[in-house]
Amino acid sequence: MKKENNNQSNFSQAIGKQTVKFHNPPAIISRAAIVGQMEGEGPLSSFFDQIENDPTFGMNSWEEGESEMVRRAIQTAITKSGLSKDNIRYILGGDLLGQLIGTTFGVKNFNIPLFGLYGACSTCGESLSLGAMLVAAGYAENVIAVTSSHYGSAEKQFRFPLEYGNQRPLSATWTVTGSGAFIVSSTCDKNIMNSYPKITAVTTGKIVDFGVVDNMNMGAIMAPAAADVIYQCLEDLSMKPDQFDKIITGDLGKVGSEILIKLLRDNNIEIADRHMDCGVEIFDCEKQDTHSGGSGCGCCAATLAGYILHNLDNGTWKKILFVPTGALLSTVSYNEGQTIPGIAHALIIEHK
């Protein structure tokens, strides 16, 4: 791959092995985070747009509740933006459930063209990356990136019936009930350019499989994928960790975060002083008994929509590396004795 595609260098640049840098970086002009009760009782409570105490969100099941949460996240982001929904050209979305039913039934009444995505809990990164790429290329003025997860629907699908009350090891994470929606928009208008956080580069991750087979230790599965994409992002852009105010992973939890820091340290990259994990932040793990931390597509999406972009808006941070992390767990492949591979995508988000 050549370092620069001169033919299109007016709007973006494919750099190194896995990175695209935008010359005209798209902005996140609106966002919304809708979460469940437990997330609302956690330390990030004040940053969410809506906290819903009913686990089915007024619907008949957890799955329908997850879709309703997705619908509310999209509607809230659109309403806050002041745009009409007719101005949104694409929705890029996904969730953890088989055949993406959280997303499907959540987006269907918006009548907007859909790209359904799956990257487990990294899907928030995948949707924002592809959304930014489509906008920066001029295919759309505005797109919505949306992801969700729900504790009830995820546990039911991936582990045990909740009624069974199974024991959870300390390495286990707690699936966040939450959805984050983002309107990613063109910055041809300079007012938009200066008023909103922008996605300035994306590094797309590969599947990384260290052979872990423990579905109660998702952090250990995802940490190598996170290390791989962070390493490659820094390499492709010739950057150092201290050029970021924060390096923020999706849902490694406490266990996975330690592994990530160690893996990068072994490669002479030190991030311990600026690393943060959405899964560790979203719950008070001791008090809320969530063990290693939060997880799920909704974990980093709700944390980005709420807490992280707030800190970029108010100038606490100017430039972050945001790295949603996914463990590609399936009960079918797991029960057939396969490993659980990981994947992670990295985005540079800046605001001046």
Next chain:
Amino acid sequence: MKKENNNQSNFSQAIGKQTVKFHNPPAIISRAAIVGQMEGEGPLSSFFDQIENDPTFGMNSWEEGESEMVRRAIQTAITKSGLSKDNIRYILGGDLLGQLIGTTFGVKNFNIPLFGLYGACSTCGESLSLGAMLVAAGYAENVIAVTSSHYGSAEKQFRFPLEYGNQRPLSATWTVTGSGAFIVSSTCDKNIMNSYPKITAVTTGKIVDFGVVDNMNMGAIMAPAAADVIYQCLEDLSMKPDQFDKIITGDLGKVGSEILIKLLRDNNIEIADRHMDCGVEIFDCEKQDTHSGGSGCGCCAATLAGYILHNLDNGTWKKILFVPTGALLSTVSYNEGQTIPGIAHALIIEHK
């Protein structure tokens, strides 16, 4: 949405509500179709790269077999292209199985950045659309779009254990065991421009839900989505059906094809004289007892990689509208009483 984004009009144009037209259309420079025994006994037999009689493809399960089929499709497409795999910047892929395990385990050893996609049987259209968009925008010189389905793994997940030998109504389709992989490449080099079929426009579909709840009549679910995206494509580009040599849907089968033709006729669009459905073509439905026809992500992917592109190569057809169709069926939402929504994506493929 404005009709043209002047800022980027050098490489593409967002037209109408849902369409993108490429000024520098990406080419499909290589492709491969790997199928199972029954597809190999069907009328398109001679167009496939590999017919495997072992339903597990030499592995331990149908799911692992599906992944092996994906791996072979990608490897064959790369080998036929003469490219090194290091020249492939992204894989865009998906399948019908929960958490895309067919794709995940099939692509993981290629070590290429992955965008996991899900649009049920429309995923072939989604992967080629996004692949063409990324290439036309200059983010990549070459990408791979790959999709798969497997009769055994799909029936096991969506319907009954095969051992149960359930009766199938005549409206039912038969999931194709097949995978199609495509290398989509930049046409900055004029030799490539003239030597290969090109994707000249894409129309991205919305979820269309007519409230059908019969999981043994997928054609009826998908036909309205196909009608919607074909109508919008023609509208956006101010085109008529007779400007295409063929209008080819993914897997409506006989039942769904009739519904599609009628729905479009009700809107004053007549396609009966040039419509073809991959699901109807891939099997001899009478002799092979496949009722309404073939279905699955692999159905239209293998038919495109084999039969359709062959007919574009040899000049039988010059311009086609290719419309993979998907029914967003999930056993969870289905058993909770939800409808089965449909989605379809349209691509114009041309070769001079």
